[in-house]
Amino acid sequence: xxxxxxxxxxxxxxxxxxxxxxxxxxxxxxxxxxxxxxxxxxxxxxxxxxxxxxxxxxxxxxxxxxxxxxxxxxxxxxxxxxxxxxxxxxxxxxxxxxxxxxxxxxxxxxxxxxxxxxxxxxxxxxxxxxxxxxxxxxxxxxxxxxxxxxxxxxxxxxxxxxxxxxxxxxxxxxxxxxxxxxxxxxxxxxxxxxxxxxx
Amino acid sequence: xxxxxxxxxxxxxxxxxxxxxxxxxxxxxxxxxxxxxxxxxxxxxxxxxxxxxxxxxxxxxxxxxxxxxxxxxxxxxxxxxxxxxxxxxxxxxxxxxxxxxxxxxxxxxxxxxxxxxxxxxxxxxxxxxxxxxxxxxxxxxxxxxxxxxxxxxxxxxxxxxxxxxxxxxxxxxxxxxxxxxxxxxxxxxxxxxxxxxxxxxxxxxxxxxxxxxxxxxxxxxxxxxxxxxxxxxxxxxxxxxxxxxxxxxxxxxxxxxxxxxxxxxxxxxxxxxxxxxxxx
Numbered sequence: 001x002x003x004x005x006x007x008x009x010x011x012x013x014x015x016x017x018x019x020x021x022x023x024x025x026x027x028x029x030x031x032x033x034x035x036x037x038x039x040x041x042x043x044x045x046x047x048x049x050x051x052x053x054x055x056x057x058x059x060x061x062x063x064x065x066x067x068x069x070x071x072x073x074x075x076x077x078x079x080x081x082x083x084x085x086x087x088x089x090x091x092x093x094x095x096x097x098x099x100x101x102x103x104x105x106x107x108x109x110x111x112x113x114x115x116x117x118x119x120x121x122x123x124x125x126x127x128x129x130x131x132x133x134x135x136x137x138x139x140x141x142x143x144x145x146x147x148x149x150x151x152x153x154x155x156x157x158x159x160x161x162x163x164x165x166x167x168x169x170x171x172x173x174x175x176x177x178x179x180x181x182x183x184x185x186x187x188x189x190x191x192x193x194x195x196x197x198x199x
Numbered sequence: 200x201x202x203x204x205x206x207x208x209x210x211x212x213x214x215x216x217x218x219x220x221x222x223x224x225x226x227x228x229x230x231x232x233x234x235x236x237x238x239x240x241x242x243x244x245x246x247x248x249x250x251x252x253x254x255x256x257x258x259x260x261x262x263x264x265x266x267x268x269x270x271x272x273x274x275x276x277x278x279x280x281x282x283x284x285x286x287x288x289x290x291x292x293x294x295x296x297x298x299x300x301x302x303x304x305x306x307x308x309x310x311x312x313x314x315x316x317x318x319x320x321x322x323x324x325x326x327x328x329x330x331x332x333x334x335x336x337x338x339x340x341x342x343x344x345x346x347x348x349x350x351x352x353x354x355x356x357x358x359x360x361x362x363x364x365x366x367x368x369x370x371x372x373x374x375x376x377x378x379x380x381x382x383x384x385x386x387x388x389x390x391x392x393x394x395x396x397x398x399x400x401x402x403x404x405x406x407x408x409x410x411x412x413x414x415x416x417x418x419x420x421x422x423x424x425x426x427x428x429x430x431x432x433x434x435x436x437x438x439x440x441x442x443x444x445x446x447x448x449x450x451x452x453x454x455x456x457x458x459x460x461x462x463x464x465x466x467x468x469x470x471x472x473x474x475x476x477x478x479x
Contacts, residue, residue, distance in 0.1 A: 099336055100258010128262070128329075131336040174343055175248035179255060183244070199339045 044085050047119035054083040057090060057115065064110045067103050068178045072150040078136025081127070090115060091126040095132035096190060098179040098199075134198045151184065151195035159195050161186035171195075207327070211393045214386025215327055216270045218395070220280075221431060222319070224291040225380065227281060228460070229312055230256030231467045232299050241302055252344055257338050266329055282471040286456045286464040292431055293376035298459030300369065303362065306355060307369035309348040311411070315380035317345060318407040319400070326394030349414065356418035367420055374422045378404055382431040384399035429442075 043051040050056075061080055062073045074080055082093035092111055096104055099129070104126050110123040134153030137145070140150035146162045154160075156171050166188035173183045174197070181194040207215065234253035240246040264277035275283070294312060299305045320341065323334045355366040382402040390396040408424050415422065456464070470479075 074467065098255065098258065098340060099262050099333070100255050103256075103267075128332045128336050131332070133337060133339070173244040173248055174347060175244075175251035177247070179251055179258075179340075183247070199342075 002109070005056075042150065044087060045119070046117070052085050052090070052118055052120065054085055055086065057083045057092075057118075057145065060114050060118075061092075061111060064107065064114045066097075067106050068180075069145070069148070072137075072141050072144045074111070076138045076141030076144065078141070079107070079132065081130055089121040089123055090118070092122065093129070094124060094126045095128075095130060095136075096126050097132050098129070101179060134196055135159055137196075143147075150181070151193060153196035153198040155198060156182075159184060161189060162189065162193055163191050164189040207393070210386060210389045211326075211395065212270060214389045215330070215395055216267060217386065218384040218390060219263055219267045219330065221269065221290040221292070221384065223260050223267060223281075224289050225295060225312075225316070226256045227260035228289065228291040228295045228463070229308075230254075230260055232295065232463055233305065233309070235299055236305065248347060252347065255340050255344065259340075262333055262337075266333060269329075276286050278471070282468050286461050287310075289456070289460070289464070290431060291460075292379040292382070294373060294379055296457040296460045297373060297376070298463070302368040303355060303364065303365035305371075306348060306351045307363065307366055307373055309344070310352050311370070311373055311377040312380060313341065313345050313348050313408050314414070315377065315404075318340060318403040318410065319381060320398065321372075321406075322396055322398050322403040324389070324394045324397035326396070330395065330474070352414060353418070356415075356420060370415075370420065370422050375426055378425050379414060379431050381407060 046052050058075060058080065061083075062075050064074050065072060066074060066077060066079070069077070077097065079095050080092065081095050082091075084091045086103065092115075094104075094107065094111070107121045108124045108126065112122045115122045129167050137152065145152045149162050151159045151162050159169055159171075160167055161169050161184075164186060166186055168187040169184050170187065171182060172185050172192070176194050180197055180199075183192065183198050184195050211320075230253045233249050233256065236249040237246060237253070240249050259417050260281065261277055264280045267280060271280075292315075294308065294310075294315075297304070297308060299308070320334050323331060325331045351367075355362045357363075382398045383400045384390065386401060387396065391399060411422070411424060453475050
């Protein structure tokens with residue numbers, strides 16, 4: 001595991017809530033767990049003293065998109081499996097849509113960047129602990145995919161044209177410009193389009 | 200020591216490392232070899248399909264090499280394991296020592312490899328959770344590769360004429376080496392005892408032979424896939440020097456890499472060798 005740089009910071013108490021460093025914490029570096037101090041479990045707060053919760057972290061992650069599908073957030077794609085707000089860091093477990101998805105590094109960096117305003121070290125890692133499946137895409141995610149011209153994942157017989165909703169579509173190729181998409185053609189509006197592969 | 204390496208006794212760990220290395224090398228070699236079709240496949244859709252399949256296989260190889268790096272814990276990362284070995288040290292199956300050849304040869308090789316690989320993936324149990332989790336994910340993707348090659352098998356076999364003749368000729372050239380994908384790994388009994396494998400590779404090989412016969416029979420094609428587990432491929436010495444996993448069945452059943460593989464090795468290591476140690 002890569003070790004992050006060690007930062008000298010005010011030693012008031014361990015925890016993101018008290019750290020208002022003169023030099024901002026380098027949140028782009030992963031930091032290994034330091035033993036939390038004996039302090040009683042108290043809410044973890046961000047640099048402006050607002051309490052950080054898994055839900056508030058998740059909200060920030062709604063601004064992070066898969067670079068290959070810029071209109072849908074990684075939250076709506078179902079890629080965020082776990083968020084842990086610990087006294088000394090936030091850990092994010094991400095699931096790749098495909099094992100060899102080349103966007104993983106960019107997504108991990110975008111996650112760290114999106115959480116930088118919290119002022120806490122962030123560890124974001126991809127894992128295979130749970131397999132990502134296309135069922136994990138949320139209803140909002142499916143809606144946004146469709147609005148951007150991608151048919152949401154469905155078995156080939158159930159794919160509808162994202163432009164005119166026609167069922168008269170044909171799969172040209174199971175393989176498309178990215179690992180997660182197939183090529184289709186709509187016989188009604190004569191528009192080629194891409195559909196998410198059901199996996 | 201990493202989480203993947205803890206909790207396994209050394210015999211199981213060595214056998215697991217050897218098994219993961221051979222799977223990773225298989226995916227790596229077929230992925231690189233198939234990626235040669237990028238730009239020159241017979242039709243545009245196939246150009247995209249072969250590129251996408253190759254990208255999947257290389258992704259699987261990468262994840263397997265990363266798992267292996269955790270098991271070996273010898274300071275090498277996935278890239279070092281993938282690229283910093285001599286051609287003799289790769290453990291891919293003999294089937295993949297054949298070059299991509301023409302389209303018929305590539306499809307024949309894909310048919311034999313994908314069906315054998317599916318039988319291998321179906322033989323992995325829960326004994327090593329990190330491997331089991333990765334395999335669960337990989338199997339969902341391999342389904343598309345199998346669909347793709349079955350469609351081509353049907354198309355080439357039913358086309359008749361030169362297409363069918365070339366396809367059958369390719370199958371006959373590859374058949375004696377195809378069983379090497381399902382060779383019994385060194386330390387198989389330890390892997391079975393630990394639940395890393397849920398069935399011996401010999402069972403996987405019989406299931407695979409039936410599967411291939413089910414696909415080719417209706418097309419009027421019969422090939423002899425041999426009996427028992429064929430030996431694997433290139434020479435020993437793959438994992439880490441001095442590691443029992445690397446020595447394995449040293450020398451036995453190994454043979455010199457083919458010219459086709461040496462050429463491919465020269466291609467896939469050329470960037471790495473051009474600037475050793477660089478971060479790209």
